[in-house]
Amino acid sequence: MTLADRLLLFVSITGIVLLAYVTWQPSAYADRVEIISPSGRKIVSLRHDKTFFVTGALGKSELRIKGERIRFVTSPCQTKFCIHQGWASHSGDLRVCLPNKVSLRLLGSSSQFDSLTF
Amino acid sequence: MALVLQPGREDIRLAWLAALATSIHILESSLPTLLPGIKPGFANIITIIVLLRFGWRSAVWVSLLRVTAGSLLLGTFLSPTFMLSLTGAICSLLVLGLARQLPGRGFSAIGLSTAAALSHISGQFLLAYVWFIPHQGLWGLLPVLLCLALILGIMNGIICNKVIARLP
Numbered sequence: 001m002t003l004a005d006r007l008l009l010f011v012s013i014t015g016i017v018l019l020a021y022v023t024w025q026p027s028a029y030a031d032r033v034e035i036i037s038p039s040g041r042k043i044v045s046l047r048h049d050k051t052f053f054v055t056g057a058l059g060k061s062e063l064r065i066k067g068e069r070i071r072f073v074t075s076p077c078q079t080k081f082c083i084h085q086g087w088a089s090h091s092g093d094l095r096v097c098l099p100n101k102v103s104l105r106l107l108g109s110s111s112q113f114d115s116l117t118f
Numbered sequence: 119m120a121l122v123l124q125p126g127r128e129d130i131r132l133a134w135l136a137a138l139a140t141s142i143h144i145l146e147s148s149l150p151t152l153l154p155g156i157k158p159g160f161a162n163i164i165t166i167i168v169l170l171r172f173g174w175r176s177a178v179w180v181s182l183l184r185v186t187a188g189s190l191l192l193g194t195f196l197s198p199t200f201m202l203s204l205t206g207a208i209c210s211l212l213v214l215g216l217a218r219q220l221p222g223r224g225f226s227a228i229g230l231s232t233a234a235a236l237s238h239i240s241g242q243f244l245l246a247y248v249w250f251i252p253h254q255g256l257w258g259l260l261p262v263l264l265c266l267a268l269i270l271g272i273m274n275g276i277i278c279n280k281v282i283a284r285l286p
Contacts, residue, residue, distance in 0.1 A: 005229035
């Protein structure tokens with residue numbers, strides 16, 4: 001290996017470590033949630049604890065907001081993946097129940113997201 | 119009057135090398151992968167060897183011919199897979215071109231291969247981020263991808279050295 005090789009390895013390892021440090025910071029906490037269901041989308045604040053129902057394609061999904069976190073509590077779907085996903089608290093987090101067509105997207109004050117699907 | 123294109127010695131050599139690279143590319147695509155999108159990039163060994171022996175222009179020909187012919191044979195021509203492949207190839211060729219400008223002893227095959235692997239994955243990542251999945255969460259994957267590229271780049275560089283040592 002030449003000097004340039006060693007330098008390249010040193011710089012790239014340092015760069016990767018720094019990048020990992022920067023990108024693996026936990027994201028900011030969310031303060032509201034966007035709920036998308038067959039009946040449309042609505043934004044709910046996470047400031048107030050409550051338990052409520054959202055009507056999906058199969059039936060009613062029960063959602064619970066507690067301590068600025070939100071989760072699925074009961075769901076009419078078969079797999080219950082949505083319930084097992086647990087609490088969501090960070091901006092950008094997603095909780096989705098595909099069978100019931102209900103999805104939650106947490107929004108923070110300083111976040112921007114977009115996603116393309118195809 | 120028919121126009122006849124006479125291939126020169128260099129054209130034939132490039133065609134052979136591109137065919138070799140394409141074969142490796144296709145064999146490699148049938149290997150199972152640990153992570154989707156991660157390939158060892160053995161075809162790039164040919165690019166590095168061509169770069170060291172015949173210069174940058176030849177390496178560009180071999181690499182771009184390999185991407186095009188490989189995608190035609192695999193049926194991914196002009197698909198997102200092809201676009202990612204092409205972007206990676208262009209990025210690594212540009213970086214290799216710059217790396218060859220270095221005075222003195224410069225980079226050995228290991229350095230060249232590592233630089234190519236890192237720029238390859240960076241280019242692909244940026245295209246994927248801009249075009250397919252513009253989600254902030256994708257950035258968390260970049261250190262992992264770069265780390266793998268680093269390891270595979272060094273590995274390919276070592277293979278390059280072994281191959282070059284056996285070449286006449």
